[in-house]
Amino acid sequence: MVRNLGISANSIAGFGSGREGIRGIDDRGVDDLADSWSAAHANFLSSLSPIETGNLLKFSRQIDLKPRDQLFRAGDRSNDVYIVGGGCIRLYQVSLTGRETILWLSFPGEIFGIAGLWSGSEREIHAVANEASRVYSIRRSDFAEFLGTHPEVSMRAIGILSARVRTLGHALVGLATDNVEMRIARLLVRFAAVTADTPCSERQLAGELCVNVRLTHQDIANLIGASRQTVTSTLTILRKRGTVQTVNQHIHIIQPAHLRRMLALGAA
Numbered sequence: 001m002v003r004n005l006g007i008s009a010n011s012i013a014g015f016g017s018g019r020e021g022i023r024g025i026d027d028r029g030v031d032d033l034a035d036s037w038s039a040a041h042a043n044f045l046s047s048l049s050p051i052e053t054g055n056l057l058k059f060s061r062q063i064d065l066k067p068r069d070q071l072f073r074a075g076d077r078s079n080d081v082y083i084v085g086g087g088c089i090r091l092y093q094v095s096l097t098g099r100e101t102i103l104w105l106s107f108p109g110e111i112f113g114i115a116g117l118w119s120g121s122e123r124e125i126h127a128v129a130n131e132a133s134r135v136y137s138i139r140r141s142d143f144a145e146f147l148g149t150h151p152e153v154s155m156r157a158i159g160i161l162s163a164r165v166r167t168l169g170h171a172l173v174g175l176a177t178d179n180v181e182m183r184i185a186r187l188l189v190r191f192a193a194v195t196a197d198t199p200c201s202e203r204q205l206a207g208e209l210c211v212n213v214r215l216t217h218q219d220i221a222n223l224i225g226a227s228r229q230t231v232t233s234t235l236t237i238l239r240k241r242g243t244v245q246t247v248n249q250h251i252h253i254i255q256p257a258h259l260r261r262m263l264a265l266g267a268a
Helices: 010-015 034-040 050-057 140-149 151-177 180-194 217-224 228-240 256-267
Strands: 002-004 061-065 070-072 080-086 089-094 100-106 126-129 133-139 209-211 244-247 250-253
Touching: 034 151, 050 133, 050 140, 080 140, 100 151, 100 217, 133 140, 140 151, 151 180, 180 209, 180 217, 180 228, 180 250, 180 256, 217 228, 228 244
Parallel strands: none
Antiparallel strands: 002 061, 061 133, 070 126, 080 133, 089 100, 089 126, 209 250, 244 250
């Protein structure tokens, strides 16, 4: 469902939640990429003033998506930039053999779709709603005009893109240096931080962390470069230890300290 918007600054006040980096959880003692991860998942809208936000979104189109609805496909023209208004958008590639590799998950306030925007080239990745989601689509010409009158915002966007490149690059290094248990622990702690502002729909005990995004075992496998079977067996071990549990299609970290100790030992 798509409709044109004239959004006021007040109507988008809920986007910010005071977040400019990772929300609510500081893992910089156990995660050497916490700063890059924080910058890569920065809430772009919360970095803008209310006036800037209103100016940016006043010509946007609101697109409401059901789970698994496709936003764009590889081969589509890069004519728009997108900002997540709610939910979660999955960005992925598909190999010649049909295997899906998840490159990124974009959460509320995050901007995506910039990479091929200036050339207007064909997109190289797919974007699909991971859950019921809302995105704001802004035409290339409107976005370019906005950046022309707000050069400091251009630098923020460049900073976010640079952090994502660093994060993805270091993820490749992790494939060679971390075992699967370490990769899963790091992923869960990071996503618990990224989704910390979204209230969990389930009962949450004191000290628990909610990884408030629906991920199948295959999704986790795609994100960390492992087989689904290995992810399933590793999560089973973590459940038996009482470290994590699955609650209504998402994961709760019951013992965050255990995962953090694991990451700290791995970084030592």
